[in-house]
Amino acid sequence: MPPTGAPPDWGLMDIAVPLPSARLPGSSMAGFRYSASAFMDIAMVAHPSVSLFIDLSEGEGPVYRTRGRSRRGSVVVGLLPGDLRTGGLTGECLQIRLDPAAAAAVLGTATGLTGTVVSLADVWGRDAGRAEDRLRAAASWDERFTIAGEILGRRLYARPAVAPEVAFAWQQVCSSRGRARVDGLADEVGWSRKRLSARFRAQLGITPKRAARLVRFDHAARLLAAGHAAAGVAAESGYVDQSHLHREVKSFTGCTPTAVAVAPWLAIDDAAWPGASPSRSPVAGGRTRP
Numbered sequence: 001m002p003p004t005g006a007p008p009d010w011g012l013m014d015i016a017v018p019l020p021s022a023r024l025p026g027s028s029m030a031g032f033r034y035s036a037s038a039f040m041d042i043a044m045v046a047h048p049s050v051s052l053f054i055d056l057s058e059g060e061g062p063v064y065r066t067r068g069r070s071r072r073g074s075v076v077v078g079l080l081p082g083d084l085r086t087g088g089l090t091g092e093c094l095q096i097r098l099d100p101a102a103a104a105a106v107l108g109t110a111t112g113l114t115g116t117v118v119s120l121a122d123v124w125g126r127d128a129g130r131a132e133d134r135l136r137a138a139a140s141w142d143e144r145f146t147i148a149g150e151i152l153g154r155r156l157y158a159r160p161a162v163a164p165e166v167a168f169a170w171q172q173v174c175s176s177r178g179r180a181r182v183d184g185l186a187d188e189v190g191w192s193r194k195r196l197s198a199r200f201r202a203q204l205g206i207t208p209k210r211a212a213r214l215v216r217f218d219h220a221a222r223l224l225a226a227g228h229a230a231a232g233v234a235a236e237s238g239y240v241d242q243s244h245l246h247r248e249v250k251s252f253t254g255c256t257p258t259a260v261a262v263a264p265w266l267a268i269d270d271a272a273w274p275g276a277s278p279s280r281s282p283v284a285g286g287r288t289r290p
Contacts (some may be wrong), residue, residue: 012036015272016141022149024156026102029148030272031141033092041087044077045265046252048174048215050103050113051077052096052120054148056136062091066117074120074128078113079206080214083254094135094144095272096152099174100204100211101167105159106152114205162203165189169200169208178216179238182208217252220245224261225270233257 016031023029034040054074055061064071066084074093077084079100104110107123121128131151138144161167169185185208186196200208220237224230234245249257260266 013268015268016145017272018142018145018149022142022145024102024149024152026099026156027106027152028097028273029145030095031093031144032095032272035090036088039087039089041085042264043253043255044081044084044086045221045260045263045269046080046214046217047097047269048079048211048218049097049099050079050107050110052094052098053077054094054096054120054132054135056092056094056132056144057090058092059090060088062086062088062093064117069117071117071119074132076107076113076118076120076123078110078116078118080115080210080252081117082115084117094148096148097273099170100206101162101170102156104162104203105157106155108159109205111202111205163199165191165196166200166203169196170204170211173208173212173215176212176215177219177237178212178214180212182212213248214252217248220249220257221253221260221263221266222270224249224257225263225266227261230257 013032013034016033018029052074053062053064053076055072061072064075064077064084064086066082098106100110103113107113113123119128124131131148134147134151135144138147168189172180172185172188182197183193186193189196191199197207197209200206200211204211206214216237216239220233220239223233223236228236230245231242234240234242237245239245239248246257249255249260253260253263255263
């Protein structure tokens, strides 16, 4: 379903990104602050990561809606959350993206989060409130990124990692832009296809085949947002034809490729995660973008 609220005015949105030195393996961060004249309603496009949205607003902050339920405050968005929308009038939040292997360590699980949006407090308990308090008290986004890095780092290295074979398979799926075949991945790690699929799903909450579809869709969506024609995107992304691309985009978003190409979420995504979109150059200079 396309967005139904007021079209976002990105001139009212401040975006901050950390220096490369503040980044941790398997994670990326961006800070958002906005004040709109009308309620914004934005469809969020599926991404191959588990996302934390830590609410730092002084007022009500953003609201997240999926499957007929609404949540405010800090949330965790698992892989494949379905028809997810966010909106509000004012808000300030820190978004943290975790690849599923990092999420398994930082959140204690990745499997139970797939297809869901849950309160961060349900995952971290009292630590969620402590993290919010520390981040709100920080004097700048740079300080917030440093604090968030400390919090993530303690959790990232304190818990057992997923099996090296599973982590390697995920990395191969991403580096191939979703075109790696499960049989080939199984051969590379020395497991049977059945064992790889079972362990991958048990530890990351998604099958290798589904993960490849998600990563391939993400690449295609960014090509569409960069202005490439659907037929060319289908060929570049490894789809059989344009109809195949249409079905996959519809499956992940409920929208057509034409609608995804102008999705507001991808527009801001390109600014918040410089260099993430194909065929676009990162924004040069500075760490805060309007």
